[in-house]
Amino acid sequence: MLDARATILDVANLKTVFNTRDGMVHAVNHVSFSLAPGELLGIVGESGSGKSVTMMSLLKLLPMPPAEITDGDITFDGRDVRAMSDDELRRVRGGEIGFIFQDPMTSLNPVFTVGFQIMEPLRIHLGLNKKAARIRAAELLELVGIPDATARLKDFPHQFSGGMRQRVMIAIALACDPKVLIADEPTTALDVTIQAQIIELIKELRQKLGMAIIWITHDLGVIAEIADRVAVMYAGQIVEHAEVSELFKNPQHPYTRALLETLPDMSGTRSKRLRSIDGQPPALGKAPSHCEFAPRCTHAFDRCLKENPKRRDVSDNHDVACWWDAKTGGAADA
């Protein structure tokens, strides 16, 4: 694992479970990653792989109970997040770490004006008065590319289109100049052209403001376009983690490989059938005792069903949690 550089956010061994009526659900299983200032980390995985829960766990945004963080360390900007009081946590939320969520149609409160909703974090975190907050809110709307910003502060969310609402969400997330922006599938609910615009916007804002970004998605195409590093999640664990070009060039984990194969091939003239991964993602009722991907894996052998692999380094900036060695096609040494 890489850790030579300075980190703004470091997560080690994070474990989050949900205590439900039908028993415990192991949503996040000992996830570790770190984020350098200004870096963009992509997190990929299918639905239910624990991407969002991991991010929500960071600032205890999950309903607790049923959710519970049972293990791990979260260090943000040199401070221990898990030990923080509610007040300290609130200062970090929206102040130092901004969030953008998946569905802009429902993420804004329908009965308050957009201006009110952007001004809220400005007033509580930066202590601005109403007038100053209003001016800053208009600047923010302009920054995210909404024309006629001052007038639009008085509008309600339903008067904006989906893409525009997501821009408003970005404005809210960036209101207090956060050090980290967590974008939880920010383009999933948008159509493709709007998606491209939002990606462009975030790229641009990142250059301007220099915050670090964690970008959660299930779209490998988006990751290829914007991320510096990628972590692939499966069943609540990071199964592979590498610099983005390295991952696409040299995928190690059978799951990553399978994911890459499911991408449609745009180069050929003849359309092939789209590939899919056979089987279902596992139910998370038990803590992983073996490789969770093994039942769907084409390379699985007996060890895969007995022991859960730890992440091992493949090269600098590239690690994988798998017993199978992609280079030799046999069992790995570790």
Next chain:
Amino acid sequence: MLNYTIRRLFFTIPTLLFISFVIFLILDMAPNDPTGNLPMTIPPEVRENIRKSLGLDAPMYVRYLLWCNQFFINEPLNLLYEWFDWCIGDCENRTRVRSWSTRSPVVDLIVERMPQTLWVVGMSYVVGILIALPIGVISAYKQYSWFDQIGTFISMIGFSVPTFFTGVLLIVIFSVWIDQDSWFWLPSIYDTTLVVDSWGNFWLQVRQMIMPVMVLALYNAAQLSRFMRASMLDNLSQDYVRTARAKGLKEKTVLLVHVLRNSMIPVVTVIALSVPQVFGGAIITEQIFRVNGLGQLLIIGIQGADIPLVQTLTFIFAVLIVLFNLVADILYGLLDPRIRYD
């Protein structure tokens, strides 16, 4: 919004005329006889004359038009005269809607009864709302907690046990079992003649209001707190709540500003829609505690076949219902920016 309100008000006119006609028709078709309560010894010719003197010999449409004239024209003119001294037409000898049994103008009877009903039923409504809203909010926020479970149980009881049972139960406990000298003793009969002019009288007034108000408040609160809870739960799981938390807002702000504001939209509508019940709905409770309010007036009118009284009172309830439907729609538009009427 103003345009919309005016247009709606305009449309209520034919609606109300139609309603008044239907009420008149139903009452006319009902098998009742205003002379039915008179002694059997009165000969049939005399009975016939009494009927004639009440105008019952005229055809139905004539009687309806007469009532319309009295209620829609003469009564408002009379109000103008009595309140502002504006005299239009013959002010002293105007024919007003008169009760058959008491011979006094129906509107005067209603005005006389209104304060008792408004005090008791209105107060119970206010108390009910004040109890229900916090219970609903807390029950939803702490879903399945002890508080929620107990609240659910009590509102189930309050909702399913009729007021004629809870009313009598309270009377048995607080007026019968408890000693009359005790501090907790409450009068079972509401004394309308009590004039509040001192603290002592005020205290008496409060004491005689406690039981009827509590009986009705329990019933109202039971209904409303369930509604509030459901509405809060609907909103608590919404994405915008997560956004509000992610902004770093205090839990109190999230709950009482973001969630409550959204949850109040349907609740306010329900509250507005049930205001007419305050005027007419507490018939049973008024009977039990002998509060001589509007509900009791209606019952007496029905029992005595006092058609003008029943007709007028029922029509006024209808007006209130139509009016508060409009109020509910307007409030809905004011609270929810997504609703636009123009």
